[in-house]
Amino acid sequence: MSMPFLTPRVVGSIVNAYIICPRKAWLMSRQIFPDEDYVYLHLGRLIQEQSYSREKKEIHLEHLRIDLVRKEGETLVIAEVKKSSRGKEAARMQLAFYLYELKTMSIEAKGELLFPEERRREEMILDEKWMKKIEETKEKIENLIQHELPPPPKYSSYCNKCAYGEFCWA
Numbered sequence: 397m398s399m400p401f402l403t404p405r406v407v408g409s410i411v412n413a414y415i416i417c418p419r420k421a422w423l424m425s426r427q428i429f430p431d432e433d434y435v436y437l438h439l440g441r442l443i444q445e446q447s448y449s450r451e452k453k454e455i456h457l458e459h460l461r462i463d464l465v466r467k468e469g470e471t472l473v474i475a476e477v478k479k480s481s482r483g484k485e486a487a488r489m490q491l492a493f494y495l496y497e498l499k500t501m502s503i504e505a506k507g508e509l510l511f512p513e514e515r516r517r518e519e520m521i522l523d524e525k526w527m528k529k530i531e532e533t534k535e536k537i538e539n540l541i542q543h544e545l546p547p548p549p550k551y552s553s554y555c556n557k558c559a560y561g562e563f564c565w566a
């Protein structure tokens with residue numbers, strides 16, 4: 397008897413990958429991670445440390461892996477750190493996705509995109525436009541990752557540095 401197929405959950409790194417290459421997003425959705433070089437902090441733990449209310453401590457945030465979290469007065473600020481602004485659009489979408497997911501858990505936050513090597517910082521507020529964009533993108537990704545096979549490789553400048561390069565083009 398074959399195992400039922402469970403559709404993988406859309407997570408931030410998959411949203412990021414989707415903007416760069418849908419094939420990459422599909423591969424990541426199957427837990428094929430050839431290169432994981434960034435540090436994740438568990439938001440749930442941080443929220444606990446920053447003394448959120450008892451209810452909010454209970455929230456499971458396993459699918460959100462956010463680089464940095466801090467409080468600015470009463471406002472929660474989440475930051476996504478990127479090496480370069482090359483994949484900026486994808487990074488923006490990833491950050492907006494985190495803000496969106498938090499909002500669905502009744503956690504209001506604002507976002508920050510940090511490019512330390514370029515000494516740049518970009519703020520993000522989740523407005524209506526971003527909400528709509530994330531809803532549409534999530535739907536597209538959910539459709540994509542239900543397919544049994546990934547879309548065929550499509551060459552772009554990202555392929556040169558992509559960890560799946562050998563897999564796609566060998």
Ligand code: SF4
Pocket residue numbers: 416417418419420548549550551552554555556558559560561562564565
């Ligand atoms: S090598 Fe290119 S086609 Fe293959 S997953 Fe990476 S970006 Fe996509």
